[in-house]
Amino acid sequence: MALSYKARRRWALVILVIGLPVYVVLAVTVMNLFGRPPIWLELLVYAVLGVLWALPFKFVFQGVGKADPDAPVEGQ
Template identity: 65%
Template sequence: MALSYKARRRWSLVILLVGLPLYIVVAVTLVGLLERPNILVELLIYVGLGVLWALPFRAVFKGIGKPDPEDEGG
């Protein structure tokens, strides 16, 4: 079942306002458990984790920046 535009918009807000900060805390905690790696390795870990969190949510974020396709008022 596909989500409506309004539902995807609401879910994207929840993901960005609640999920992303939680994911950042978890990522920083996990990297903190390692002994301090080289700065380039640490940067690559954060970039990789930054891309990885968004992959499952591609369908939710797709088209959110565009106007509502069902909006007749324009």
């Protein structure tokens, strides 16, 4: 079942405003449980985690920045 354009926009907003800050707090908390690794390893882990969070939501974010494909075209 595909999400409509408006539903994807709403879910994208919820994910970015609520989900992403929660994910950041969890990632930092988990990293702090293991102690402070070398700076290069810490940077690598945060870079990988920064990309991994978006992969499950790729279908939600695709096309959200474009115009609504279902909207009526003006001037016609």
